[in-house]
Amino acid sequence: MEPTSTPSAADAERGAHLACAPVREWVRLFVAGGGGAGDAAPRRHLSECDACAAFYREAVRAAACIGRERRLEREAAAKALRHRRLRRFAFGARSTRTGRLARLRTLIYPALFCVLAFSLANPVRFEPLARLEILGGPVHASEAALASAPPTGEATLALGELCATGNGGRARIHIGASNLELLGHTAVLLESCRRPRVRLVAGSVIAEGSWQVTSAAGVVRIEQGRARVSLEGGELACESLGGVVTRIDARGREVLSH
Numbered sequence: 001m002e003p004t005s006t007p008s009a010a011d012a013e014r015g016a017h018l019a020c021a022p023v024r025e026w027v028r029l030f031v032a033g034g035g036g037a038g039d040a041a042p043r044r045h046l047s048e049c050d051a052c053a054a055f056y057r058e059a060v061r062a063a064a065c066i067g068r069e070r071r072l073e074r075e076a077a078a079k080a081l082r083h084r085r086l087r088r089f090a091f092g093a094r095s096t097r098t099g100r101l102a103r104l105r106t107l108i109y110p111a112l113f114c115v116l117a118f119s120l121a122n123p124v125r126f127e128p129l130a131r132l133e134i135l136g137g138p139v140h141a142s143e144a145a146l147a148s149a150p151p152t153g154e155a156t157l158a159l160g161e162l163c164a165t166g167n168g169g170r171a172r173i174h175i176g177a178s179n180l181e182l183l184g185h186t187a188v189l190l191e192s193c194r195r196p197r198v199r200l201v202a203g204s205v206i207a208e209g210s211w212q213v214t215s216a217a218g219v220v221r222i223e224q225g226r227a228r229v230s231l232e233g234g235e236l237a238c239e240s241l242g243g244v245v246t247r248i249d250a251r252g253r254e255v256l257s258h
C-alpha cells in the first residue's frame with residue numbers, strides 16, 4: 001500500500017529473526033506450563049509470523065504426544081502390576097495343582113456373579129465422552145490443527161489430550177451437562193471425563209457445571225456453578241460467576257462468592 005514505508009525484504013527478514021528466537025523460547029515455556037509474564041508481545045508476534053505460528057502448533061502437538069505416551073506407559077505399568085498381584089494371589093507360592101485350581105474357582109465364580117449382577121443392574125454404562133466444539137480458529141488438538149478448515153466444527157477429545165487455542169481462537173469442551181470454554185491463547189489437558197477435570201497449562205477458561213481445574217499454582221473446584229479461571233505469569237486467578245466455587249492453593253482453601 002505504502003511503498004515508501006515498506007521495509008526491504010532483507011530488513012523484514014532480519015527483524016523477524018531478531019524477534020523469533022525469544023518468541024520460540026516463550027512457546028517452549030508456554031507448552032511446558034510456564035507461560036505468563038510479558039505474554040502480550042509474543043502473542044502478537046505469533047499472530048503475525050507464520051513460521052512461529054507453525055512452530056507453536058508443532059510444540060503443542062509434541063507436548064500432547066508426550067503427555068499421551070506418558071499416560072499409556074502409566075496405564076501399561078499399572079495393568080502389569082495388577083496382573084502380577086492377581087497371579088500371585090491366585091497361584092500361591094507353595095500350592096499344589098489341585099489346590100491352585102480350587103483357589104482359582106473360588107476367585108472366578110464370585111467374580112463372574114458380580115459382573116453378571118452388575119451388568120443386569122446397569123445395562124448401559126458408558127464412560128462419558130468429551131466433545132470439542134470449535135467456536136473460532138485457531139484451535140489445535142493433538143491429532144490435527146482443527147482451526148483452518150472449517151472455521152467451526154466438532155471433534156472428540158480423548159483423555160490425556162492437549163487442546164490449545166491460538167490468537168483469537170475459541171473452543172468449548174462439553175462433557176455431559178458441563179462445559180468449559182477456552183479463550184484465546186489457552187492450553188488445557190483433559191484429565192478426566194467421569195468427573196470432568198482439566199489441567200490448565202496457560203491462559204483463561206470459563207467453566208460451567210461441575211469441574212475441577214488443576215494447575216501448577218493451585219486447584220479450582222466448581223460445583224453446579226460458573227467461574228472464570230486464569231493462569232497468567234504463574235498466578236492462578238479465579239472469579240466466581242455462580243454456584244459453589246472453591247479455590248485451593250498454597251494459602252489454603254477458600255470458598256469464593258460472586
Ligand SMILES: [Zn+2]
Nearest residue numbers: 019020049052
Ligand atoms: Zn517469528
